[in-house]
Amino acid sequence: MAISVETLFLADDAQGTLQARIQQMIAQGILSGRFHRGEKLPSSRKLAAHLNVSRITVTLAYTELLANDYLTSRGRSGYFVSDNAPVPPSYTPQPTGEDRVDWSRAMVRQFSGGDTPRKPADWQRFRYPFIYGQADPTLFDHANWRLCAMRALGAKDFGPMTSDVFDQDDPLLVEFIARHTLPRRGIAARPSEILITLGAQNALWLTAQIVLNQKRSVAIEDPCYHSLRDLLAHVRCPITPIRVDADGLPPEAIPPQTDVIFCTPSHQSPTTATMPRARRQELLDRARALNALIVEDDYEFELSFLGAPSPALKSMDSEGRVIYVGSFSKSLFPGLRLGYLVGSEPFIREARALRASVLRHPPGQMQRTAAYFLSLGHYDAQIRRTSKALHSRRRALEESIMRHGLTVAGWGAYGGSSLWMQAPAGTDTTRLAEQLRPQGVLIEPGAPFFAGTQRPQNLYRLGYSSIPESRIDRGVAMIADAIAAGWT
The missing domain is CATH 3.90.1150.10 (Aspartate Aminotransferase, domain 1)
Incomplete structure (x- = not known):
């Protein structure tokens, strides 16, 4: 049976040269079971015309697959899937025994479910x-990111990137955040007041674990970032949702006995409302009266094409009440998973110790690559x-x-x-x-x-x-x- 040329196409997101992409296309067809042993491939001329590439490119791809025993050549008859080509397993592994654990009783806490919806992976x-x-890949500077990654892999950076630094962060990345990113938000912070995290969600989790328990009360915006509400539910603390208005969270609605306030004053999530300066001061005054902490999630401030964003709430804080959360996920790409926490030194010290007990620190290579990308001007x-x-x-x-x-x-x-x-x-x-x-x-x-x-x-x-x-x-x-x- 011959494989129809109409079933062959190059994936838009495939990487590498045309020759490599053609090899990958055919190899994946064999490994997935679409192409079977003994089936005939289209001629190099026909496939080249179908893919709009040169015939020599297809010929070289076929030759490489022939050398790897994915294909075999039969004289003038053409190329066929080799009898020695790997095939997907045709069996389903069976469990070695019966699971007799009652997991509903064995697990003392569950983290699945919640309100956070899953976005389609496709x-x-x-x-x-x-x-x-989600990021648009056509807007990202792949070339310079690749150069920064290669520089981070160089001999000069090998020691700092691969050493066991336990709970410390890349000093170049921390310095950039302290000297460039935070001043744009009106915030002054020492390196000891900055912690690199695995995105904003990790920063929010660390914060909740340190400042909340079942006896402490929290106020959140309604509507709000659904992953935050799921996270707080795991802490099992009393939660008071406060309906936002056109100016964001109304401070007067925050109930007495509130210990921690989570908010997005510069760009409310998801309504996009911006809290005026006067209300920000009222929020700080309300927190002072309650002796409460404020956790400020300052997402998307970089994407300010309509007008300059208001200074961060943290910049107005003179008492150390505001814990600031920032992230590079929206401005670079979500898969980077790099964010940062800014707060008083005693808080950052405990956040660093908690992070170290779970994951030590975010990967050094990613931190150093991001540091170069930012410091060399590519980020701006x-x-x-x-x-x-x-x-x-x-x-x-x-x-x-x-x-x-x-x-x-x-x-x-x-x-x-x-x-x-x-x-x-x-x-x-x-x-x-x-x-x-x-x-x-x-x-x-x-x-x-x-x-x-x-x-x-x-x-x-x-x-x-x-x-x-x-x-x-x-x-x-x-x-x-x-x-x-x-x-x-």
Whole structure:
């Protein structure tokens, strides 16, 4: 049986030369079981014409696969899958014994479930991915990141990168954060007041473990970052959700006996509201009156293409009450998993010790690579390029929203990468999202961001960091048509 040339195509995200990508395509077909032993491959001429590459490229790929015994040649008959080619296992491993453990009783705590939804791992195959927090690979400076990674792997950095530093961080990265990143937010901090984390979520977890227990009370925004609410539920502390308004968290609504306040004052998540300076001072005054701590998650401040972001709440703190959380996940790429905590030295000392008991420190190679990328100016250039692209997409999204009659619930004061949307009353955006998904449209329902059982069902979020500008209008039109058709 011959393998049809129409079933062969090069993946858009494949790496390497054309020859290597063709080898990978055929090898994966064999390893996955799509191509079987003895099946004939298309001729080099036919495959070259189908893939729009030179015939010699296909011939060289076939020759390499022949040398590796994936293929065999039969005179003038062409190339065939070799009888010695590896094949996927045709059996299912059986357990060696019966699991007799009652895990519902053996586990004293469970961490699965919660409100945090799982975003589809294959979001890139959707044509209209209005999802938040995913990076557009076309905007990233791969070349300079690669050079920085190679420099970090050089002999000069081998010692600092590979030594057992136990609980210490890369001094170059800490210095950049102290001298460049934090001053942009109006914050002055010594290296002993900075800790590198595995992203913002790790920073929030460390903080919660240190300042909260079952007897301490916490106030959070409602709606809020759903992963934060799940995290706090694991601590089992009393939680008071406080409904935000157009200016963010209202300080007067924070109840007495509150010990810790979690907030996103510069860019409320997910409504994008910005807290005015006067209310920030009121929040600090309220925390002082309660003798409470404030945990400030300052995400996305770099993406300020509409206007300069307000100084961080931490910059107004004269008593050490504010613990500041920052991250490079949104400004570089989510998979980097690098963030940082800024706080008083006694707090950072305990956070460092707790981190060391779990993971010592984030990988040295990633820290040093990021340090070079930041310190050599590539990061600032990346931010400018990303902000320019997001600004253009934002304009296209706003124009499309107006054209198709959708309603924005939260615009955001200085930029970011999403809009908080409101569908007509009675619309269930969870069902709306399910209806749109088969059409290649991804949106984020708003209900999981809210606490309690009586959650608004007609809110949703549109992210624009990962969708090309050319597809925005068509995607918005499909959302508008679905709402108008009553897919609720």
